[in-house]
Amino acid sequence: MSLKESALIFATTVFMCYVFLYSNLARMENPNPQNSAHSQLKAQITITKMDTNPKLDEHNSIDEASFLNEDQEILDYFEEESESNKKFNKMKTQFQNKTYSLLNSLMKSMLSSVNNDNEIIAQRIQRIKDNDIKNEEKSTNSYINFKNDLKKQGSLENTLYDDKNLKATNKIEKESEISTKSIKDTKNGLLAQTSNVTNIHQVDLYNSTNQVPTLPSTSLSIPASTTSTHNGNQQTMLQFASVLPAPVLVVPPSRAVLYNDTWHGYTKPILAIAQVGRLGNTMGSYASLHAIGKVYNSNVFMLPEVVNALKPIFPHLTMSPLPVPFVGGSWKYVGQGANITDYTGVQEAAAGLQGPRTLLVDDYPFEMQIFNAYWKDILKEFTFNKNLLTQAEIFLQKAGSLGNQTKAEEPTFIGVHIRRTDYLQVLPRVFGATLPGKAYLHRALNFYRTQLKNPIFIVASDDMDYAQDIMSREADVVMAPGSSADFDLCLLSLCRHSVMTVGSYSFWASYLAGGTVLYPNLKPNLKPFIFTKQFFQKAGLNNFLPLEP
Secondary structure, three states: OOHHHHHHHHHHHHHHHHHHHHHHHHHHHOOOHHHHHHHHHHHHHHHHHHHHOHHHOOOOOOOHHHHHHHHHHHHHHHHHHHHHHHHHHHHHHHHHHHHHHHHHHHHHHHHHHHHHHHHHHHHHHHHHHHHHHHHHHHHHHHHHHHHHHHHHHOOOOOOOHHHHHHHHHHHHHHHHHHHHHHHHHHHHHHHHHOOOOOOOOOOOOOOOOOOOOOOOOOOOOOOOOEEEEEOOEEEEEOOOOOOOOOOOOOOOHHHOOOOOOEEOOEEOOEEEEOOOOOHHHHHHHHHHHHHHHHHHOOEEEEOHHHHHHHOOOOOOOOOEEOOOOOOHHHOEEEOOOOOOOOOHHHHHHHOOOOOOOEEEEOOOOOOHHHHHHHHHHHHHHOOOOHHHHHHHHHHHHHHHOOOOOOOOOOOEEEEEEEOOOOHHHHHHHHHOOOOOOHHHHHHHHHHHHHHOOOEEEEEEEOOHHHHHHHHOOOOOEEEOOOOOHHHHHHHHHOOOEEEOOOOHHHHHHHHHHEOOEEEEOOOOOOOOOOOOHHHHHHOOOOOEEEEOO
16 A cells, blocks of 8 residues: 555544544434433422522521422532533543554554555565666676677777778778679679660760760750769760769868777767668768768768668668667767758758767758769669569560560650659648649649650659559559569669659669659758759759749
8 A cells, every 4th residue: 555545544533533533422422312401400490499489588587398309400410410411521531542552553554554564665666776787787797798809800990090991991902892893793694684674775884975866856855964873884974074063061171180099999979770760761871971971081880770871771881880789879970951851950060060079960851962973882872682673674664565665765764753642731831832743743743754765654652642643544554562672773774764653762763773863853941841943052963854833
């Protein structure tokens, strides 16, 4: 029984006892109201007689017999009253004793309950202390074991910084050699498997000088560009400059601070990414941190959930997993600033301006103005696994047979991704923009129809019922199977050109495909939105062309 319950029972019992006590005392003091009133009236009459009886006049003689009779009556009355008072006092004393005994028992019971509660609480506190001691011992043992492992590996904390840096560099170079060999083997295998697929033009990895044919000029045309290969498929990356665009930074690398402090053999600062959001957002966080690590020469890692989300799809990721289990209390969280497009804090952290710390990148960093400067590396990082590529290429081969058989030209695949679901509410409510609909999509498709002789559109969406409703009757449209997000993304990335709507998934489908990308020219009036003309131009994505929604 708890202390509150015991106190409530005690107070209720005391109240009831006192009510019972006083009600009985009232009856005892006046057990027979009628007899009492009669006796008082009799006594009053007797006294009155004594006052008015002429026999009592000092000049008259006293009627002694009459007086004695009346006096005897008075004495008898007082004796009766005295006996009644004695009985009353006796009963009152007995009742009080019983009441006090009852209250004493209740008090002892309550105190016993309180003591029991205190004993239970003390036992619980002791168990908590015991568990804390066990956990502390376990943590200490884990640390000792980990430190012993480091000693065996030659990575003691007192090792000189230069020696650690040399070992880390050798490790990275070795991993890079293995990864490069794996990529080449995978590419050669894919080229061998798809050599008979006539609708996919194979070229050497990032070394092609082939040009896209000059197309008829319109108000919005597909410009000439250099081409490259991504995932075994020809990829067109528009480049109006002879070199890659420089990363657009708020914190210049010259402000970076170097530290000798280390964390498990790695120099600080240490940055890691967690999985926030779905596939497209996770890819954006990875690409952003990958590029920021290169800019500031800082150590970056993936938490296990990021490894589990990306590694099965993209087996050639080079970012290392976190070398030890993540313990949140020792990490500082760093994320967006004034809005979803401001991640200056992440740049400051990577540059060491927040001190030699371990930092977890939070929220949804999507620094395309930084990672696009390393677009060749990003395309290698996001190379799909062999199984997905094979399935996607088979799908495109079948889709190509649906093209206009009377035309001599091979079909050109255009990936179309339609994002709806949550953005139907998020875009107008949060950013003050309207989601592009049927009119925008038909204008985008008609644009490619006027530019290409045999286009085939591969349509994927998070709302396939809507996509089917507005596009399934088009002869040159093929619906993606929608079996999984990773397969649809792989399929769209193998297309030559793209139509995107909004969102990170739509962006990555277009970015990985290369070529010309049409996007809706949104003008948000509440908050900045990353997938708009302002940010595409800032990132140097000149192959992204705006189309009015």
